[in-house]
């Protein structure tokens with residue numbers, strides 16, 4: 001893969017237009033919009049995509065996977081309500097674009113990828129050295145990262161046929177004073193179309209589940225791929 005390394009005025013201009021479009025589609029959290037403005041999306045794609053990197057579309061990143069559509073990234077990130085220093089677990093590193101958006105918002109990011117080739121590609125991606133707050137793991141997202149739990153937030157960026165129970169376990173519990181616990185955002189559904197859900201951990205193991213718009217993600221697959 002040959003990556004572009006220059007962020008020109010032209011790229012910046014296209015990015016600004018993209019972010020304005022995303023805002024017009026209903027994303028209102030300024031911290032999310034600022035992060036999208038900050039991060040050069042074309043760095044995460046092969047130079048062959050340079051002309052189209054700022055279109056609001058998903059693109060292939062190899063191994064049958066995609067970098068999510070920017071609107072989808074913004075939508076999930078807004079629902080996640082990330083605050084600085086929160087511990088965020090991401091399932092499905094892919095291009096690492098979403099992980100960098102979370103890091104730009106001040107999160108401590110733990111991200112898991114099941115495809116060895118995509119995991120390895122990120123080790124050679126020099127731009128990511130700017131983000132020591134992201135920790136990369138090769139593994140099965142269904143298992144989460146019990147050693148690093150609990151997490152304030154969990155974000156699944158592949159279509160989950162059901163809510164992974166171990167990830168619910170690894171969400172921060174509600175506080176004894178009644179404050180809500182951790183939140184997870186995931187596209188839920190076994191078919192082509194999934195419903196965005198937000199799950200909040202409440203007291204005594206109770207769960208609040210909210211339903212949002214429909215999306216279409218690549219599937220979440222169990223086990224690792226070498």
Ligand code: SAH
Nearest residue numbers: 067092094095097098114140141157220221
């Ligand atoms: N967040 C990514 C989106 C990548 S697409 C980005 O910003 O580019 C979803 C990714 O989830 C793919 O790379 C796929 O390999 C990965 N994936 C699917 N099932 C997984 C699992 N069980 N554990 C970890 N990663 C998984």
